[in-house]
Amino acid sequence: MDSRTKVIMCLIPTVIVVVTLARFPRARQGFGPAPFPMELAEKLSVDQLVDRAGDAGTLMLPTWMPGGIKLREIYFKGLAILVYSDKDVRDYRKGNVTIQITRTDSSPTYEQLQQRSQRPSRDVVMVRDFPIVILEDAVPDSDMKKHGIWPMMTYFWYDGFYYIITVNKEETTREDVLNIVENMKPVGPGTLRKPTDTAAG
């Protein structure tokens, strides 16, 4: 058997295994739902988002972000997804800070949140007058794993709305996240807006 044949004979089974596994990576990782439908969602200004929120409660948005991070896009399809980035990106999976907002009837207290799902990487802290949950070691989803993103997730309820803030903890610190939440305020002149938005939206 010459060297070329040996190489081919060794590569054939490897190629078969690679092709087979490439067809079933999700079978190993499990099945998954569809991502948020960005292409079907409305793209709103801050003021249009406030209009959509209606009288469900008081919508709070960030007035501060670390570094050169700016609001890049607001998607609305039942829930709102806000994309903040230091680059001109619109995909919520590629921003530095992503905020999901939905309406809610819930309003758990600090004590209730502390009693739930106690584990070392889960922390409940008070920011101003409301409790927030910080998950410093949230398990990344398969897309995050693929792109080397290690998420830190924060969620809280405030006056009719439920907020989930996700950052890559290798870029954004816990202190940054606490500052973002600390500086979330009812929409006004200080609210961070898309570069294309006017103050009136």
Place this chain on the structure above:
Amino acid sequence: MVGEGRILCSLRRIKVAPKPVRIVAVAVVPMILASVVGVERWYAGYYLNNDEWGVSARIKTIDPSVHGSMLCEWVCVILSYYPLNWVQVGYAKRPWPIGRDYYVEKNDTIGYDRDFFGTPAADSWHTYNITPGAYGEWMCHIDGDEEADWTTDPEEPVDLQALVESFDTDIEIDGTDFRDISYFNTGNDHWYLWYQCTEVEDDPYYVVYVYDYWFLAWGGG
């Protein structure tokens, strides 16, 4: 030829390596390559696009050839779109000899869990639902039998989905039928039919809208 020489040299090194190392090399390298290659998926069905609690649907079991790939039909509670966290129940058609299975699955900030069991008969109808319990608790039922009980973190839903998920466009999904798609009202513990929906249909799959709580789907192959 220089390249071939290097490959042969590497193969010789593998050959002289201890057996466990060889086994790991043969098993792990393709897996790493496969994870880099990734896989596309195609969806057809409905999003609710609202933050109701719990989801239910009657789904007809289809039995197409999956051409060595996979097909799933399911209902799902989305706990977060980023990272993607969810609780899901449905059935899967996997390649021979595995066949059709019911399954339950969740992925949250704590971790991933999944279980396969049973075999739905072709053309049979089954009711799949995910019902909220105490804070963060989700119970998965198939035809009224509880198959999983998880407490998730995060705990609150942001959306609901009822979808067909195909891993290969060669798979025909004709005959797909989702009916009585419902959400759970925690105020009175009753199920109500969906009152709105957003259709998703990734080419070559198509959704036939019947009502907000009923769709058919076809295409592929």
